Amino acid sequence: MRAVVVGGGVAGAAGAIALRRIGAEVTVHEAYGEPAGPVGSFVSLAANGLRALAVLGCLPQVRAAGFALPWQRMWSSAGRSLGEVARGRARGDEMVSVTLMRADLVAALRAEAVRLGARIVTGSRFDAARVRACLDGDGVDLIVGADGMWSGVREVLDPEAPRPVYGGMYSVSGISHVDGLGVDVGTFNMIFARRGAFLYLGAPDGSVWWSAQVSGPCPVDVHAVGIDDLIDIYRTEERAVEILRATRRIHGATLHHVLARVPRHHGDRLVLIGDAAHPVGAGQGASMALEDAIALAQHLHAEGVVASPVVASPVERALDGYERQRRARVDKMVREATRNRDVKTAGPIARRMRNVIMPVVFPRVYEGATSWLHGYDPGSLPAWTPGSLPARPPGSPPARTSSSSPAPTLGTPRA
Known part of the structure; x- marks a missing residue:
């Protein structure tokens, strides 16, 4: 099977790994130079x-590039503790949450994809016209749309699909160095501020990574938002102001967009993964993209379409199975993300109610309420050894996988 992956970010690089693991020939097209x-x-x-x-x-590489965050603490605007829980896991789960720069996550995934024999072409933009031309050409069995919220592949798949709209928030992130404030290494902190939320966490090198998530009814030029502007926005949140004043650099300014439910995630040779299909937010975008990549490869492998991609019905069955498996989970995650966003943008009455209820409820219900999310088991993919997945020369017949390849295990909830 020849697969073209459009987009070389988290979803695209993960998709390339998963497809190579089942024997597909993979080329990734990434619009940016790096x-x-x-x-x-x-x-x-x-x-x-x-x-x-x-x-x-890729787990060892990602852990080495980031740092562990075992705990999560929530705070009111006035600095009152609203509860502490295990971060992104059940309390006894050995999979302790890891935080790292997005670029480092993509680099680790890309390196593994290349090691497995995937080809990554940078500076190669795939707009809707190029997707159509690729479909009309000869030799491409599957196009994987991993090109994010503004996906050109989604436009080709369904010209009537919803378009992203501003979601009422924007974020600006940065790195500070704050001495004497007692910012614990290994703890993720969220302040429910009067205008959105302020996130901060202590890194092992003594720096503080922060993200200001500001609620606002209208889009702004996020690149024009400076430290003085943020200090004024968070002037009632003392800890946020102290961290902002110690900022060494700003990065990652972005408007938050939302996307209505995408009716179709696949066609006969087109399939969407990651934000192209469901920009979930709530800190789960990367994780959901990784899950998608594995599930897609599992269903293609189970139907045997890598060995015989010219047979249409198994491809359609594989893509149908992928969408059925993922749809309910990502729809539930999108609903959770909406509630998460609503909590951050709550008005004064809702904020007061939250500050009273949350310290009692949050530590008691968080683990049980999120077990469906954090306890998910993605299953398995066939093992890979050097030389087991030879790339075929251009123009040669489709490569066939060995019938002895171990069958993958499809993802299921662990709990």
């Missing part, structure tokens, strides 16, 4: 995302 690049801020991977990385063979 797939990792200085794009985005830091990302956190909860237990479900880490288990997906283990399946893809």
